[in-house]
Amino acid sequence: MAGRQGAQRPNGATQGKICQFKLVLLGESAVGKSSLVLRFVKGQFHEYQESTIGAAFLTQTVCLDDTTVKFEIWDTAGQERYHSLAPMYYRGAQAAIVVFDITNQDTFARAKGWVKELQRQASPNIVIALAGNKADLAQKRMVEYEEAQAYAEENSLLFIETSAKTAMNVNEIFLAIAKKLPKNEGGGPTQSRQSGVKLNNEQTQQSEGGCCK
């Protein structure tokens, strides 16, 4: 089952713009954030995916028409105890995927909390997607599709149900985000990034709403 559907890879050096975006995954512990990233980046699924402590970082590139979109993905730890670390990761992010587990209502409530926090504290132009993960467990569903859909519409979020296990909609959600991100500032190759995440307490202005360089 694992790895049958590999993730999209950059298909050679196409003449086009290259955009670089910072994307963060948020959501209650064990909803499958790391699994989604692993599926997207390496086309794999580990049943015994280790829990995330602090955060993990990966990158993946997708091609969209003539644009190459490079995601810098920050996968965070879900436990409430690590909440205080989250701002360090979502600060300056252009996109966020807030994940919940469709078989667990509490994780949906927690997802709403994250959305609220992002709307208040993250960059104003941030693209937020809501992922109802573990869609393969539909027989144990506790969060109705319509319920999540309605919530997403109210808050103008992208909403897709995914399964990291079967790979359903995993590439799709990242592509949908890539489509929605502004790529207006013209093409050109990326500059090498200047530094990692800024960790000081002041809000960094560097890449507010930014994208293509």
Place this chain on the structure above:
Amino acid sequence: MTELGKADFGLTTFFAKSHPNDKCGANGLPLTPNSIKVLGRFQRLKAVSHPNLCNYLDVARGKHERLMVVAEHYRHCLRSTAKSGKYTNEELFIELAFGIVSGLAHLDRIGITHRNLSQSNILLDHQGKVKLSEYGMYYMTEDGTSVAFPIGNHKYLAPEALGLGPAVIEDHTDSDATLTVPCGPKTDVWSIGLILMEILSIPYKNGFRLFSADGRCKDLELPVFGENGYSKEYLESDHLSLRSMEEVYYLWRLAGGDLVGALKKEGLTKSKPPIHLLPYYSTNEGEVFGQTRDRAELLDSTVVILSQEQLRQRLSEIDETAYYPLLEDEQSQVTSSLPTSPSSNDLSETANLPLVIREKDIEYQFHRIILYERLLKGYPYTRGHIWKEARVDIPPLVRAHVWGALLEIEGDIYARYDEIDKETPTQTDRQIEVDIPRCHQYHELLSSPAAHGKFKRVLKAWVVSHPQYVYWQGLDSLCAPFLALNFNNEALAYSCLSAFIPKYLHKFFLKDNSAVIQGKLFRLQEYLPVFSHLITFHDPELGNHLDGIGFIPDLYAIPWFLTMYAHVFPLHKIVHLWDTLLLGNSSFPLCIGVAILSQLRSQLLSFGFNECILLFSDMPEIDIQRCVQDSIKIFCNTPKSATYRQHARPPKKAKKEESRPNISYYSRDYNEQPSSELSMEPIPVEELKTEKCPRISAEDLIELGELSGPSHTKSPTKRKQNSKPMLLVIDVRNQEDFAKGSIPNSINIPFPTAFSPEGDLNPCSAVTSLNLHKVQVKVVVGSRGRNATNFAIELVRLGYQKVCVLHKGIDVLRSTNILTVPPVDL
């Protein structure tokens, strides 16, 4: 621990029921293989010990859900012995019955039902004493549900057991629960009755019956208790037989003992060519037809006796005194750890070989195990000696207890653990439950349901018994090594975890009441900058590079420190790392971090931010032994105040010092020692973060610089005569101040004129002298203000290593009589 005596090791094999390929658990994830379930349940059997029960020693998984069980074994069983009519003797018969009942009564006490009793698994040892075997089959297979064959000899099974039919239900339903009602001890009572009846009533081969008077004298030639069974003299010359069964079995494996090989030799693994195993028909969904396994193959009742020949051969050269090593000589001096007598020659040479080789060297392990086993018997009195030996290495067989000793576990840990409520649901349960099935699950033992249960209990016990702390993700990883080592001893696993956390992660798991402390975990706020300083101190080039690309420890090192590397390495590496970690103080983990970076140095130096961070998103292969050695080096080359953290554990009552005579001053925690105005003191985190170098206390300066001063030094270091000084003091005050009084042998490079506009050091004699001291610790000394700090930052930028700043500057030394007027420079 039961002595080996004359027991054999018996090997049996069977297959666990395999799951259909397409089946998933309720969480959508693959089902735990039944062999893993059995493996987990089996562990408890290893702890069963009773004179009438055979000890279980080991279980191993083979291909295709095969399980191999090793247990104490005897060549005589009731079936063979009874044929001779031995039990026509009423006394012997009663003795036999009593033996069986005693064994079963013990099983009943610990809640295990035999349900597999038959004449062939009631074994008799050399004295004719009853030794029940195979009593764990029903238990380890979870009342037979993990196997696809019936357990128990139908001849002796109780009606209620037979009435249930075989426990196997070919369940293609989704529910895992089999509807079997487990059998209780009464089933066993029925079986004893039948077996004893049979012995009393069944005609023997030679045709006489018990209650007939004739032929009794035929017993006479049979072995009778005390005659040619047990012989004290024999045992006395066979020292190995006095060692514990577990130990001998461990050595047996080291001597090349191989379970699969033994089965093959006996023809018990019939390997079919794989093509014969293919199903005849398979659907797209993965359902297969046409290859059902022959049930008769699933269980083989043969017991293969594992020959001890090879082991005894390997140990035959060992002098018998080696079985009884001398721990202390007349002066009650701790004697050297490794035998140097000609018989057991050059083991001290073996001690220098790589750890993995030492662990496979049977002779070496033999000596080490015996030594440790004796030391552990004397614990806590022998604590100092154990510490000393642990610096050499720790044999895997005794690691669990040695760790307990190093963590200074004492007292009635069982009562304490029993008292803790591990059952009542709490808020933390969900997190614990989702973490456990993700924690070190490649490990056979830890992935079993039995392990999950224990895991949960130990973690809950810790959370409940430490109300000031909370469960953090990562605590599961910390617990895993202790649980894996003490699988049958939750209380010790719990005690070790409880002792480990305050030692290395003091207050890390504190309830974080002010929910968001901007951007950081509270304790790590101090820990991580100190780590940065340490990197820079030892490897400024790397430190500069990582700083320059923004690859700061916050991004990669949180799981390192929060779990003491238990989240980032596999268990077999963690144990080796922790073998040493446990000997160091709470600053040692920082040194491990530097050692890891230095192992990856060339890659890191050539990498940019993204590559660096990707490198650590999956911990790269690290040579642990090298890492351990490097850490020790780094540790010894770091002034102790340089890793000072105000949040490290506060001083403990010094009661235990005297029993750890051999601990170097490095293994003691800085905070555990008396402090004075010359010591380190808390530095605000914000200030720490603006600095690049560690600070050194005046005390350390005096100590390492061998400056005469107050006599209350903390370390009993004996420095070699006429060795080079350990450090160079760089005074950055202006010449006037310097001339009025300065530290002997210090050089003066006034900060304002030190650097050229290009940022290089302006050449002068002091700079020449600085360049001659590349490897020494460089202590930058200023007065008030930031000159010293800034100077140090510049030195680091220029690539000078081991730069640190004197905490509180020159003024701190005014109260001492160290400062002198320097000789006029020519």
